Amino acid sequence: MKKIIISVFGPDRPGVLAAVSRILFEQDCNIENVTQTILQSEFSGSFIAEMPADLTSDALCCFLSEALTPMRLQANVKLMEINPPALGGQLAEPYVITTRGPDRKGLVANVTRIIAGYGVNVTNLQAAFKGGENPNDNIMIYEVDVPVDIDTQAFHRDLRDKAAELDLVISIQHRKIFEAINRV
């Protein structure tokens, strides 16, 4: 058995997951992980599955495209390699970085450049830029793993300086505070 990662995207509509999972089932693939989201009107989904040894990723991609093209969806299939964890086993603490402020080009690029520069890994990003005055309509929420051996104060300072330059209000908080407040 081989592991594959499949990405599917296109206009959202009822039946997308049903179509993908039906093809995988028919080809004797076993789904291990799925995540999907809808960005504005677009569906985007990623699937990790085990695939029989005698099936190729190109062949599976053909089966998927045959079923999904009429729905105006695209699929890509890639063989998965066994990779080390993103931080190579370094100890890390989970933080949440939130920015709120007016939309402009380059916000994500500017913030992630600093995050990447410190070897901090983004594990989840939710961002919405709807314009208007409501600060919650222009928000970026980065869930990140911060290696414990980086200079945290310098990391926070650089993020805050960049946020000020971009006219953003930024918060950098350990994830536990959100769990403590919101979850029993």
Next chain:
Amino acid sequence: MLSTSEIVSTLEMLQNEHLDVRTVTLGINLLDCASADLNRFKDNIFARITGLAKNLVHVCNQVGDKYGIPVVNKRISVSPVAVLGAMFSSMEMVEIAKTLNEAAVSVNVDFIGGFTALVQKGIARGDRALIEAIPQALAETDRVCSSVNVASTRAGINMDAVLMMGKIIKEAASRTAAQDGLACAKLCVFANIPEDIPFMAGAYMGIGESDAVINVGVSGPGVVKKAIDRALASDSKPDLGQISEIIKRTAYKVTRVGELIGREVAQVLDIRFGVVDLSLAPTPNVGDSVGEIFQSLGLKSIGVPGSTAALAMLNDAIKKGGAFASSHVGGLSGAFIPVSEDLNIGEAARAGFLSIEKLEAMTSVCSVGLDMVAIPGDTSAETIAAIIADEMAIGVINKKTTATRLIPVPGKKAGDFAFFGGLLGQSVIMAVNNGGGENRFIRLGGLIPAPLQSMNN
């Protein structure tokens, strides 16, 4: 994965609703510092306090930064000085207070509590020396806080101590006349004082506590008010039962913040975590007021008819939410209504909606008492003692903590303003019924016996 609403609602509480940890208070047991030699005694307590607390402020700031929650005040409470310094004279007690002050300055905490005597059933030699030292000690230090427990449900009300405190409060005000009697803002008279209050001026390290403990006082009146406002602005048209539920859930969130911060500070300092005091403690800032909650609930002002019922509901809902959030709840735990420390309550007093009598009634259903109440400077010691006695009676009969922090402002009369500065705020001076008149009842002295409520074994 966290949801956007979980993150946004938390940020709102922090950035727009004044959610903070009001105080992390390090309790330090000083009993084994006792020595009959005053200098050795002072050296011992200075070394103990500065040794244990040297990293307190730094660690609180570090943990606060980590979670994005400011720890506004870092404080210390110590064993009751009247007990550990029982062999010293009144003048020597003043010297001890100065040493406590120096230790507080050295480790950069804003207040140190524990200049305390427990005299609910009788006044021992050390208690008398400490109480007599209070006016000078508080006038000549700026960070020392003092408390005297004059009553308990188990012991009754020590009316000799009550009268003594009336006189002490007058003298403390007189010694700080140029600052509107500021020394009295650092002095609480209690019934049923808890051993683990993190809030000042009543914090002291209880005799039954361990070597050191971290207690946390959370706040959050602004968070509660906004939650009520949002509910009332929604289409759901909540009734008081549903509003109570909203307050309870909000208190849960606030308490969880305090417990998280407190436990981490305790862990880093390698000191036992004690309790969360889940009180709604206001500051003299708009949006951080307990009084504003009453207006959100539909009352014209705190003090108008309906206020006691509203406060009872508020206080109870806070306790219920907090009790679910933490298994280690202590201190005062409820709503504070300090007049000068809450802009809205101060304004209610100025506008005539709130009298001392109404405040006293309200204290029967909340966690403190007549707190930060400025009264005319010519109010007699007997009348001050009588006000204290009334407040103590509420605590003793209802098996709860009550306290007074009364400030007879020298040279000022009802309607004038007193200014204390910082978190202590400012206030109109409230009128006192029979302020200068005689009070033979108080002069009778003795002990009002413990009530039937004490016989519960």
